[in-house]
Structures are given as C-alpha cells and as structure tokens.
Amino acid sequence: MPNPAPKPPTAAVPPTAAAALTDLPQLAVGIDVGGTGTKGGIVDLTDGTLVGKRFRIPTPQPATPEAVAEVIGQILDELLSRNGAPAQTDLSVGVTFPAIVIDNVVLSASNIDQSWLNCDTGLLLGHLPGRTFTLNDADAAGLAEARYGAGAGRTGTVMTVTLGTGVGSALVHDGVLVPNSELGHLEFEGVVAETKVSAAARQRADQPWDEYGEVLRRYLTHVERIQAVNQFIIGGGVSKRSDDFLPYVTGLRAEVVPAALVNNAGIVGAALFATEQAALTDLRG
CATH class of the missing domain: 3.30.420.40 (ATPase, nucleotide binding domain)
Known part of the structure; x- marks a missing residue:
C-alpha cells in the first residue's frame, strides 16, 4: 500500500482578541485627543467606569505631533500622580486620534493637522511610562459602547x-x-x-x-x-x-x-484597546 501523501504544514494562527480577554489588569489609562480639547482618565475595565474625574487640557494650536505629545504627557503625569492609579510596571495607555491608525501609524489627516500624516505614534510616545497603543477616535468610542454601553x-x-x-x-x-x-x-x-x-x-x-x-x-x-x-x-x-x-x-x-457613554466613550475604549493589545502582544511573543 502506498504511503499516504504528507499533510501540508499548518500555518501558525496568531492568538485572537478573545484569547486575551480573560486575564486583563483592572485599571488602564485612556486619552482622547480632540480638535479643541484632549482629555484622559483612569478606567476600571471591570465595568468601563472612570476612577476619579477626567482631566482635560486644551489641544494646542497648531496641533502638531510634538505639541500634542507634550499635552498627552502632562495628562498622563496628572493621572498617575493620583491615589489608586495603576502601577507603571503594569500600565497600558490608549490614545485616540481623529484619523486612520494602523499599527500605531497615522495614515490620514482629514480631521487633524497635516503634520500627523505617516507619524509613527509608537516612536512619538515611546518615552512615556507604560505601554502605549493608539487608534481611531470613533473606533475607541464604538468599542466602549459595544462592551460597556x-x-x-x-x-x-x-x-x-x-x-x-x-x-x-x-x-x-x-x-x-x-x-x-x-x-x-x-x-x-x-x-x-x-x-x-x-x-x-x-x-x-x-x-x-x-x-x-x-x-x-x-x-x-x-x-x-x-x-x-x-x-x-x-x-x-x-x-x-x-x-x-x-x-x-x-x-x-x-x-x-x-x-x-457619550463623553467618556473615547477614554474608556482607548484604555480597553490598549490593555487588550498589550495582552495580545505578549501572547504572540
């Protein structure tokens, strides 16, 4: 009897988001960059609520990457100075932008300063504490509404x-x-x-x-x-x-x-997204 044909190699399937949902930290930070204001908060991921008040700083004009990064840093400093803030050793930070964002790179600038086009936000925000992930602002709001709202x-x-x-x-x-x-x-x-x-x-x-x-x-x-x-x-x-x-x-x-969730949706969704992305990164090695 002839030997059976060898089976083709099985492609490695990367872990999906569902695999990362069972063991997430309770707290994360979300920061929502808007045209007039940039706001952030500490999010309790068990129920999608904010721990303490939001903190808002006017978005600088012109809203160049360097100027906005400075404001993001100021908001993060304020949030992490609060009692009960997540430890920096276990910190995920999500940041939203009104733009297409793929792999932390901004790929459109219809509703944002043109200087953001092709900006690698991973490099721009890499000096901040924790692990930072960025996404489109509507995506953050939609993710929050779908999970908690x-x-x-x-x-x-x-x-x-x-x-x-x-x-x-x-x-x-x-x-x-x-x-x-x-x-x-x-x-x-x-x-x-x-x-x-x-x-x-x-x-x-x-x-x-x-x-x-x-x-x-x-x-x-x-x-x-x-x-x-x-x-x-x-x-x-x-x-x-x-x-x-x-x-x-x-x-x-x-x-x-x-x-x-209305005004908090972007903050909540950004925090959730960042935490899941951090978990997925670890799972995928």
Missing part, C-alpha cells in the same frame, strides 16, 4: 456612528473591533457624507431636528445597504439630543439607539 451583551455586528464636527464609524462584531471603517467619508447623495450628516452640518444649515432626523435616516439606510448590522448606536455630543431626532429615524432593519 448601548451594545453591551449584544451578539452580531454593532456599528457606532459618531456625529460631531465630522462623522465617525466603528464596526464591532461579537465584541471584536474591525478598525478604520471610516464610513463618514462615503459618497452620499452626491457629496461626502459628513458634509451633510454631521452635527456641525446641521448647525451650519440651522436645520430643524425633524429634518436632521430624516437626513440621518437616509444616510443609515445607505450604510445598511453596504454593511448589514444588527444595531446602530448613535454617538457624539449630539446624542444628548437624541429624543429630538431619533424618532424620525425609522424603517431600518437594524435597531437604532443612542449611545450610553
């Missing part, structure tokens, strides 16, 4: 849409982030979506809430044709006024709900 306990695909100066999007499937979806930059009714759908666009046009709700309904219907989801979570500062416009967002297959 309006999408907590939900299976399937959850998309958080943040409405502010622009439009951000975050896609989370069964609790795992699929980063950099950037669906605010889709073409929508002949224009870039965020120029028509953002909270800033509503303010510029002095648009009544019912009309804004109708625009958002059409946008989400457009998104739903491209990426089917189980739930849309509407975030950003405008979500505080969700009762004024969400009643007009009807007829979608997916459930549409307001965000629960």
Whole structure:
C-alpha cells in the first residue's frame, strides 16, 4: 500500500482578541485627543467606569505631533500622580486620534493637522511610562459602547456612528473591533457624507431636528445597504439630543439607539484597546 501523501504544514494562527480577554489588569489609562480639547482618565475595565474625574487640557494650536505629545504627557503625569492609579510596571495607555491608525501609524489627516500624516505614534510616545497603543477616535468610542454601553451583551455586528464636527464609524462584531471603517467619508447623495450628516452640518444649515432626523435616516439606510448590522448606536455630543431626532429615524432593519457613554466613550475604549493589545502582544511573543 502506498504511503499516504504528507499533510501540508499548518500555518501558525496568531492568538485572537478573545484569547486575551480573560486575564486583563483592572485599571488602564485612556486619552482622547480632540480638535479643541484632549482629555484622559483612569478606567476600571471591570465595568468601563472612570476612577476619579477626567482631566482635560486644551489641544494646542497648531496641533502638531510634538505639541500634542507634550499635552498627552502632562495628562498622563496628572493621572498617575493620583491615589489608586495603576502601577507603571503594569500600565497600558490608549490614545485616540481623529484619523486612520494602523499599527500605531497615522495614515490620514482629514480631521487633524497635516503634520500627523505617516507619524509613527509608537516612536512619538515611546518615552512615556507604560505601554502605549493608539487608534481611531470613533473606533475607541464604538468599542466602549459595544462592551460597556448601548451594545453591551449584544451578539452580531454593532456599528457606532459618531456625529460631531465630522462623522465617525466603528464596526464591532461579537465584541471584536474591525478598525478604520471610516464610513463618514462615503459618497452620499452626491457629496461626502459628513458634509451633510454631521452635527456641525446641521448647525451650519440651522436645520430643524425633524429634518436632521430624516437626513440621518437616509444616510443609515445607505450604510445598511453596504454593511448589514444588527444595531446602530448613535454617538457624539449630539446624542444628548437624541429624543429630538431619533424618532424620525425609522424603517431600518437594524435597531437604532443612542449611545450610553457619550463623553467618556473615547477614554474608556482607548484604555480597553490598549490593555487588550498589550495582552495580545505578549501572547504572540
């Protein structure tokens, strides 16, 4: 009898995020870089709440990498000086930016100073204590909402849409982030979506809430044709006024709900992301 054909070599499969979720530190730091302010906090990862108050410093203008890095360092110094802060030997720090971020490198600059383009944030922030990981700001908010907020306990695909100066999007499937979806930059009714759908666009046009709700309904219907989801979570500062416009967002297959964490979502998601990335890095060797 001929010898059986040898089996092809099995490719090594890197550990997934799920493998890192069972043994995470309780505390981490999240820092959310915005256009006007940069804010941070210590996050309790057991329930996604902040330990103590947020600390905010105005974002420098111009917001160059070096100037923003200095502010991030100041915020981190303040947070680590507090009683009950995580030890530096077991510290993960997550930092958000309003940009595409892959492997800690900034790859877009639509809503951030052009000097950030191709900036390696690992090198920029490498002098700070702890282990620092960076990500898109909407992704951080979406991850936090999916784990601790309006999408907590939900299976399937959850998309958080943040409405502010622009439009951000975050896609989370069964609790795992699929980063950099950037669906605010889709073409929508002949224009870039965020120029028509953002909270800033509503303010510029002095648009009544019912009309804004109708625009958002059409946008989400457009998104739903491209990426089917189980739930849309509407975030950003405008979500505080969700009762004024969400009643007009009807007829979608997916459930549409307001965000629960609002102003803290970026901080919480950044801290969670950094802690998981640190654990994954260790698992992968």
